[in-house]
Amino acid sequence: MEQDIFLHRIKALIQAHEDGALGGEVMPEDVLCGLVSQDELPDVLTLGMSLNYQRNAYALWQSIADTYRDEGSRWVFVPKKAAKAEWDVLCKALLRNRVALQPNRHPEIWQRVAQGIVQSSAQGNVAGLIEFAGCDIDRLKTIMQKERKRDFPYLSGPKIFNYWLYVLETYAGVCWKSRELITVAPDTHILKATVQLGLCSPDILRGAAEDRQAAADAWEQALSGSGWAPIDIHTPLWLWSRAGFPALGERRREHADD
Structure with missing residues (x-):
């Protein structure tokens, strides 16, 4: 994925979070x-x-x-x-x-x-x-x-x-x-969102220490020079995954699980 297209998607994800479209009004x-x-x-x-x-x-x-x-x-x-x-x-x-x-x-x-x-x-x-x-x-x-x-x-x-x-x-x-x-905190939701965005291959979903580090390194490189610190997109990514990856701009359905 080209860098400008990828960053456009990240901007849309952050905007969706700010608009409350991903839920997470209460963390x-x-x-x-x-x-x-x-x-x-x-x-x-x-x-x-x-x-x-x-x-x-x-x-x-x-x-x-x-x-x-x-x-x-x-x-x-x-x-x-x-x-x-x-x-x-x-x-x-x-x-x-x-x-x-x-x-x-x-x-x-x-x-x-x-x-x-x-x-x-x-x-x-x-x-x-x-x-x-x-x-x-x-x-x-x-x-x-x-x-x-x-x-x-x-x-x-x-x-x-x-x-x-x-x-x-x-x-x-x-x-x-x-x-x-401060890198992203690569828990299960972050790994899933990273794969969903095409930043890493599904191999990282194994969740081993090296997989989590690979995800963190990928985000650091992807956002270098963008004006965003990797941790800035942690919560939007986490909520997006937890919501089941709704199309950006759409309201999510409510989930009771974590």
């Missing part, structure tokens, strides 16, 4: 808006996203909101408290509103991420980690994907890491340096 993380204070959002978003894999995103974030509303369990979103919590107490708090679905693995990841945040920041929170990295995405990648990779399971992976950067920018107002480095 999963929107449930936190007006509930969580601005200074707490980085911690809540980060710890919540540490479990954001292979599960319904809307259900996860609703559980996170319910846990935050529960004054008896809200402390789990404070990294210093979660990092030092007794195991049975942490498990009970995370299982109460189904933030954790696996009684051992999920609390283990939650506590490890909390400890990684505390150990990577003088302030012991995500805002401090971002400040330590100077809002520099390259530096943050080095910390979370190399120096302290073990402390950030799943969150350090390319799929969640890049979407995490986008979510912090969108909801917590973080201003990143070199935001063009």
Whole structure:
């Protein structure tokens, strides 16, 4: 596909999203808006996203909101408290509103991420980690994907890491340096949309790490010099796939699944 034709389709996709033609008026993380204070959002978003894999995103974030509303369990979103919590107490708090679905693995990841945040920041929170990295995405990648990779399971992976950067920018107002480095977060919907647009072959639908990286690389190259950062088209692509790829400009039918 010629570059100008491809970019024309991307423009139409973005416009369809802005017009509400793809749905998505409420995104999963929107449930936190007006509930969580601005200074707490980085911690809540980060710890919540540490479990954001292979599960319904809307259900996860609703559980996170319910846990935050529960004054008896809200402390789990404070990294210093979660990092030092007794195991049975942490498990009970995370299982109460189904933030954790696996009684051992999920609390283990939650506590490890909390400890990684505390150990990577003088302030012991995500805002401090971002400040330590100077809002520099390259530096943050080095910390979370190399120096302290073990402390950030799943969150350090390319799929969640890049979407995490986008979510912090969108909801917590973080201003990143070199935001063009934020690639698409290549989950299943993004891979399907990438194939639908003809940017990659159907081989990437296998979903292996190299397939996801190939999709991310393809988007980076395709949008180079366009004025769009790859992450700018993540949500339109995700919604387009979730809606079943309606013709651009047409209203989608409602879907109850993720």
